[in-house]
Amino acid sequence: xxxxxxxxxxxxxxxxxxxxxxxxxxxxxxxxxxxxxxxxxxxxxxxxxxxxxxxxxxxxxxxxxxxxxxxxxxxxxxxxxxxxxxxxxxxxxxxxxxxxxxxxxxxxxxxxxxxxxxxxxxxxxxxxxxxxxxxxxxxxxxxxxxxxxxxxxxxxxxxxxxxxxxxxxxxxxxxxxxxxxxxxxxxxxxxxxxxxxxxxxxxxxxxxxxxxxxxxxxxxxxxxxxxxxxxxxxxxxxxxxxxxxxxxxxxxxxxxxxxxxxxxxxxxxxxxxxxxxxxxxxxxxxxxxxxxxxxxxxxxxxxxxxxxxxxxxxxxxxxxxxxxxxxxxxxxxxxxxxxxxxxxxxxxxxxxxxxxxxxxxxxxxxxxxxxxxxxxxxxxxxxxxxxxxxxxxxxxxxxxxxxxxxxxxxxxxxxxxxxxxxxxxxxxxxxxxxxxxxxxxxxxxxxxxxxxxxxxxxxxxxx
Amino acid sequence: xxxxxxxxxxxxxxxxxxxxxxxxxxxxxxxxxxxxxxxxxxxxxxxxxxxxxxxxxxxxxxxxxxxxxxxxxxxxxxxxxxxxxxxxxxxxxxxxxxxxxxxxxxxxxxxxxxxxxxxxxxxxxxxxxxxxxxxxxxxxxxxxxxxxxxxxxxxxxxxxxxxxxxxxxxxxxxxxxxxxxxxxxxxxxxxxxxxxxxxxxxxxxxxxxxxxxxxxxxxxxxxxxxxxxxxxxxxxxxxxxxxxxxxxxxxxxxxxxxxxxxxxxxxxxxxxxxxxxxxxxxxxxxxxxxxxxxxxxxxxxxxxxxxxxxxxxxxxxxxxxxxxxxxxxxxxxxxxxxxxxxxxxxxxxxxxxxxxxxxxxxxxxxxxxxxxxxxxxxxxxxxxxxxxxxxxxxxxxxxxxxxxxxxxxxxxxxxxxxxxxxxxxxxxxxxxxxxxxxxxxxxxxxxxxxxxxxxxxxxxxxx
Numbered sequence: 001x002x003x004x005x006x007x008x009x010x011x012x013x014x015x016x017x018x019x020x021x022x023x024x025x026x027x028x029x030x031x032x033x034x035x036x037x038x039x040x041x042x043x044x045x046x047x048x049x050x051x052x053x054x055x056x057x058x059x060x061x062x063x064x065x066x067x068x069x070x071x072x073x074x075x076x077x078x079x080x081x082x083x084x085x086x087x088x089x090x091x092x093x094x095x096x097x098x099x100x101x102x103x104x105x106x107x108x109x110x111x112x113x114x115x116x117x118x119x120x121x122x123x124x125x126x127x128x129x130x131x132x133x134x135x136x137x138x139x140x141x142x143x144x145x146x147x148x149x150x151x152x153x154x155x156x157x158x159x160x161x162x163x164x165x166x167x168x169x170x171x172x173x174x175x176x177x178x179x180x181x182x183x184x185x186x187x188x189x190x191x192x193x194x195x196x197x198x199x200x201x202x203x204x205x206x207x208x209x210x211x212x213x214x215x216x217x218x219x220x221x222x223x224x225x226x227x228x229x230x231x232x233x234x235x236x237x238x239x240x241x242x243x244x245x246x247x248x249x250x251x252x253x254x255x256x257x258x259x260x261x262x263x264x265x266x267x268x269x270x271x272x273x274x275x276x277x278x279x280x281x282x283x284x285x286x287x288x289x290x291x292x293x294x295x296x297x298x299x300x301x302x303x304x305x306x307x308x309x310x311x312x313x314x315x316x317x318x319x320x321x322x323x324x325x326x327x328x329x330x331x332x333x334x335x336x337x338x339x340x341x342x343x344x345x346x347x348x349x350x351x352x353x354x355x356x357x358x359x360x361x362x363x364x365x366x367x368x369x370x371x372x373x374x375x376x377x378x379x380x381x382x383x384x385x386x387x388x389x390x391x392x393x394x395x396x397x398x399x400x401x402x403x404x405x406x407x408x409x410x411x412x413x414x415x416x417x418x419x420x421x422x423x424x425x426x427x428x429x430x431x432x433x434x435x436x437x438x439x440x441x442x443x444x445x446x447x448x449x450x451x452x453x454x455x456x457x458x459x460x461x462x463x
Numbered sequence: 464x465x466x467x468x469x470x471x472x473x474x475x476x477x478x479x480x481x482x483x484x485x486x487x488x489x490x491x492x493x494x495x496x497x498x499x500x501x502x503x504x505x506x507x508x509x510x511x512x513x514x515x516x517x518x519x520x521x522x523x524x525x526x527x528x529x530x531x532x533x534x535x536x537x538x539x540x541x542x543x544x545x546x547x548x549x550x551x552x553x554x555x556x557x558x559x560x561x562x563x564x565x566x567x568x569x570x571x572x573x574x575x576x577x578x579x580x581x582x583x584x585x586x587x588x589x590x591x592x593x594x595x596x597x598x599x600x601x602x603x604x605x606x607x608x609x610x611x612x613x614x615x616x617x618x619x620x621x622x623x624x625x626x627x628x629x630x631x632x633x634x635x636x637x638x639x640x641x642x643x644x645x646x647x648x649x650x651x652x653x654x655x656x657x658x659x660x661x662x663x664x665x666x667x668x669x670x671x672x673x674x675x676x677x678x679x680x681x682x683x684x685x686x687x688x689x690x691x692x693x694x695x696x697x698x699x700x701x702x703x704x705x706x707x708x709x710x711x712x713x714x715x716x717x718x719x720x721x722x723x724x725x726x727x728x729x730x731x732x733x734x735x736x737x738x739x740x741x742x743x744x745x746x747x748x749x750x751x752x753x754x755x756x757x758x759x760x761x762x763x764x765x766x767x768x769x770x771x772x773x774x775x776x777x778x779x780x781x782x783x784x785x786x787x788x789x790x791x792x793x794x795x796x797x798x799x800x801x802x803x804x805x806x807x808x809x810x811x812x813x814x815x816x817x818x819x820x821x822x823x824x825x826x827x828x829x830x831x832x833x834x835x836x837x838x839x840x841x842x843x844x845x846x847x848x849x850x851x852x853x854x855x856x857x858x859x860x861x862x863x864x865x866x867x868x869x870x871x872x873x874x875x876x877x878x879x880x881x882x883x884x885x886x887x888x889x890x891x892x893x894x895x896x897x898x899x900x901x902x903x904x905x906x907x908x909x910x911x912x913x914x915x916x917x918x919x920x921x922x923x924x925x926x
Contacts (some may be wrong), residue, residue, distance in 0.1 A: 035855075293775060
């Protein structure tokens with residue numbers, strides 16, 4: 001006998017939790033499709049030489065390699081032929097480059113798959129986790145207007161998810177780049193190192209960060225540091241304020257091309273976001289947002305739950321210059337976002353925001369009171385299913401109290417009974433375990449009745 | 464520059480194909496849920512010692528092992544710690560045993576994930592493929608009634624999928640076992656070897672198979688072989704015929720316990736299948752069905768497309784005695800089926816049964832005729848999306864003919880236009896590219912109008 005156990009770093013869910021997780025996946029997918037994105041799925045493994053074009057780095061050290069028994073036995077030197085994908089961006093680059101001539105640009109794709117990283121085992125860190133991505137990829141150019149639409153997608157997803165108020169923090173990398181360049185800090189690595197220190201503001205406080213940046217490693221002038229700290233502290237309170245702050249910055253900064261371009265882009269994004277009907281409370285400028293990666297070159301997004309800032313960004317992304325430079329000579333600029341759903345789900349559960357008493361995806365249970373009523377019970381289950389109601393059937397008769405207990409624990413809303421008396425009168429009894437009501441309907445009206453009840457509940461919860 | 468390419472043995476789909484594939488996945492899931500099954504998802508890799516409890520065999524030779532960079536560098540002897548799952552049954556056994564006390568039995572789960580096998584590279588053989596499984600797992604016992612319900616699920620799935628007429632071939636392993644035992648062939652391996660020869664009937668013809676079974680390797684008596692060949696040739700033509708044939712067999716066979724039990728079980732399944740409303744044409748007895756695996760002990764199913772028998776079984780499964788004997792002392796009998804969707808999709812595509820002109824999941828496109836109309840176009844797209852219509856927005860104005868061409872090629876049904884004249888009159892023009900119609904509606908009525916049209920189309924295709 002072998003002890004059944006899951007590998008470390010895996011979030012495996014019980015069915016009730018899986019239902020809640022699946023609902024979140026469905027909401028994300030529905031909204032991605034609502035905005036006209038097309039589904040793509042790539043294999044879980046890629047050829048190692050294709051996947052690992054950029055050698056070295058933290059990512060490669062976390063890669064899982066895959067070997068069949070045959071190649072394992074040969075114990076060859078060098079990297080195994082296959083590796084599990086560690087994100088969905090590199091596979092997207094490979095996909096777009098490989099199928100470039102069969103795709104239409106701008107290419108709008110969504111992709112929701114699990115990815116793999118050999119993270120150090122740690123609470124809340126997962127080695128297998130869902131990423132739910134959208135990207136819009138242009139050929140040669142891509143209008144800034146897509147950057148606004150992507151923000152509207154974030155808003156649509158998290159509005160429907162109903163996990164509390166959220167705000168998309170918006171910035172443009174050209175502002176920070178322009179600011180640094182205007183102060184003579186042109187080296188990209190140095191810019192990145194400074195931003196990493198700035199990121200510690202919340203944890204260590206301004207005095208400490210200021211000391212580091214003026215100290216030996218960086219040696220920046222005190223007024224340079226102050227200017228950086230003042231800049232990254234900027235947040236807008238509403239739409240007009242955001243536009244006004246950009247106007248002020250433009251005037252202060254004078255004729256710096258990169259900076260001015262960033263201001264123009266941000267302003268256009270803000271205006272289109274409003275035209276797309278995104279409420280003002282759902283977005284703001286946050287000039288500290290840089291998104292660690294060198295990858296992003298324009299618009300960047302992070303998304304915060306207002307009542308749970310400790311969760312960090314629940315959806316991030318931005319604009320990049322060229323998706324697939326390793327695979328294609330074509331210039332493929334893009335903009336995209338990613339939701340790390342496994343981590344988000346885990347955090348929501350930790351914060352008590354995933355309700356464990358959520359209704360099952362099973363909506364009705366047909367009870368079986370007496371063996372002689374089996375055929376009728378089967379027919380009732382059949383009518384319910386044809387009528388679009390997810391229905392479980394009790395296949396063996398047992399104490400009716402046990403059957404109710406089962407339905408209640410399983411989160412099934414309706415229990416349908418048809419005893420001798422009901423069968424004679426051509427009706428069934430419905431017990432609604434949520435509204436704690438009981439009523440009789442004819443067998444023919446049963447499915448429609450329950451469907452109306454379920455739709456009312458859905459409309460109420462949307463409200 | 465690295466040539467972008469997919470590993471061998473992978474079916475990667477273009478977006479239009481992915482939409483068709485996703486629709487099939489959705490139909491399977493919807494029907495699995497309709498019958499009250501609960502979702503489960505297990506990690507793509509399991510601990511090798513947990514996954515590979517039965518050592519040796521074809522399966523293990525096809526296993527993919529997984530190693531992080533760290534363990535790869537150590538080049539340790541022995542098997543790597545992790546391996547990709549090669550089916551969903553072993554992970555189910557591990558899941559049920561690991562979470563036994565948190566589950567309610569009978570436990571009804573569905574699971575739709577990709578699995579991995581290091582198959583020899585060959586046309587139509589895939590190393591990564593979807594399995595879409597349901598299983599009902601009992602504790603200690605499980606009523607035969609679930610075997611009937613599982614057949615009703617198969618019927619529901621393939622009725623909705625609309626890939627042509629199909630028939631579930633039904634048998635019970637106890638019949639073949641009883642037949643063999645009654646003739647003194649009690650060795651399970653010998654029984655299996657005989658059935659493998661019998662399986663070649665279609666390819667090699669009865670004379671050839673008869674020669675093999677009476678020849679040196681098997682040395683069976685000629686009348687024994689004839690009895691086996693007569694037996695496995697039995698097919699029923701309708702429900703009454705199936706029951707009558709079982710009755711005849713029962714009488715011919717006399718008091719053989721295992722055989723009689725098989726007859727009783729098959730009869731009960733047949734009766735319940737009818738009570739569940741499955742039409743007679745959708746199932747039949749086929750006493751040759753054995754399902755290679757020793758695993759199955761009672762009911763077995765295979766499913767054939769009537770017009771495409773060369774595709775083989777599109778959905779198979781059966782009843783087994785004990786799911787998790789390697790992981791748990793509990794006796795966990797079950798019944799289940801599996802749809803290998805990747806292979807089915809590929810075969811349907813080869814047979815020209817997956818329509819490449821299928822409609823996109825994008826239902827409407829808002830055209831942009833003039834830059835000054837951008838804000839209105841964004842608002843129209845917003846209203847469509849709020850109204851539940853999947854909508855793509857043309858973000859940059861270009862020749863209207865180009866925009867129509869794009870929508871048409873992409874399989875988008877509705878193009879929505881609002882030029883100067885329409886905007887003044889408060890209406891939009893809808894071009895229906897499928898019905899080749901054009902009409903005007905107010906902006907407020909737009910989404911409802913399109914939704915009604917889409918629902919009509921859906922109702923027609925269901926018809």
